[in-house]
Amino acid sequence: MSPGILVAGEAIVDLLVGDDPRHPVASPGGSPANTAVALARLGTPVSFAGRFGNDRFGDLLMSHLSGNGVDLGHAVEAAEPASLAVVTLDPDGLPAYGFHVEGTADWLWADGELPGALPAEVLAVHTGSLAIARQPGAEVLARWFEDQRRHRITSLDPNIRPDLTGDRTTYLRRLERLVAASDIVKVSAEDLAWVHPGEDPVRVATRWSRELGPALVVVTLGGDGATALHPGGTVRRPAARVSVVDTVGAGDAFSGGLLHWLAGHDRLDRDALARLTTSELARALDYAAAVAGLTCARPGADPPTARQVRSALRPAATPA
Template sequence: MPHRSPHVLVVGEALIDEVRRPDGTTDEHPGGSPANVALTLGRLGRETLLAAHLGQDAHGETLRAWLADSGVTLTPGSDGAAATSVARAVLDGSGAATYDFAITWDVAPGTAATEATLAVHTGSIAAVLEPGADAVHDLVLAARERSTITYDPNARPSLMGTAEAALARIEPLVAAADVVKVSDEDVEWLHPGTDPVEVARTWAARGPAIVVVTFGGEGAVAVCPAGEVRVAAPRVEVVDTVGAGDTFMGALIDGLWERDLLGGDRREALRAIDLASLSEVLERCVAAAAITVSRAGANPPRRAELANR
């Protein structure tokens, strides 16, 4: 039975993050970039569906419980993997993570946006890794008429091959999207030595209403038809950066939803967003991300926590 109430459909990987710390200790946390975005939206009180690719194993059970606890609903067929994927993150002394993966990805047949799907979000591994990447691209194009499309390239070089190969997948999705969020680190990999904001301007000229570049602890810059806006990030003690960008992305979708800017019929209104409104949205995004980096793993805030910031 299709979900008839307004919701966001997130399409992409849910996996186990195995985090190895500088002191040699190891923790396991549920994660995956799109799953973290779905989790953020669920914790902010938004109805969210996640089309994932989980195994019917212990790791899959962990992920199902984690998602359900935050109100995220898995779409039919999301349990069709032979085994649940694992990402191994090694943290340096500053808490920044580098990754390697044991991952498979595909989209269950029949996964699609409906009339009640206000937005479709995808990104990271799911938008690049075969065999599911083609299905993701087709789903996004089919959903554009009725849904806002949001996208975060969230590059994983160890899985995505060369930057040139990744760009062949990433740039068509940028052009199809209404909202793009990208980190300065991703831009440096994709376009070495290029000013990230200049890349954002180039991408915005190809179709998106909003392109946001995040700069970690230095905040974010957004490009839209009304101009550009920059916000600073709150100063916090960083435990690790796992899930911070995904929290920002989820809060961005939530902020646009709050302003009635999601849905295919709101595309022109989204393009007309003013800089003051966009700045307010981004201020909340950096506040949400700051909460996530202040604690271990991908652990985004719930709405009540964010309301107190």
């Protein structure tokens, strides 16, 4: 079965530091890679375009993706080492990241490494996070992403890491360029608070929707749920009720859940996306929230399967 969605970006190793810092646990991560795994576990055929390090960590990342059913036909085996993120959790399970990314594989895209002509079966491409922030690869990825919009749906999740984005003004120009090239944008309130400090995040997202042109903008609001902005109406839905272990990978899982729902309901088409009703948007948000919530209920970026999501949604009688 041909991949229906292609995800492009970074796959990095999270070193999860617990009570004993002498024994961190290496866990596959990276926002785009997490989204690809979420899609695969939910049952959407997905391919991942990434640059993988020439070390044991690079091997770990590739085996993790392929072992979860992600197609690696567009993977680049790079000469550089894998990127690392040291992750610590506060008492509420919120992660803090320290990155080791200088001279590593993920950011050194060269023209010709990203896939050119893709088969018609690839309905959408998705990217975001550090891959759109760190040069020189960010510019290569941006040009590729803009070109893909001529052929298929484009989806973006900025997932901003302020310590690595560089100058705010320069980053904002690049981000708005990518939002303008996107049909779907999922963005967190924290992301919007950093690029537009002091402004209400939903108002910023509304401005993006009206002025930059994506058909669907979804703002995730942590424990307060999510708001979808669409020409057909604005929909706000609550977060899933779970006992939170940590929030590592929750936003990536939400993106995967949203894209999976849209793919499964034949909405990864520009005309179909424009026809989304508020009822459909509510169901899409509830599904994505369930995927994110189940990820929060267990440690690390460990998204659920479709069966687990159906079980979680069954009491609310919400179709998957």
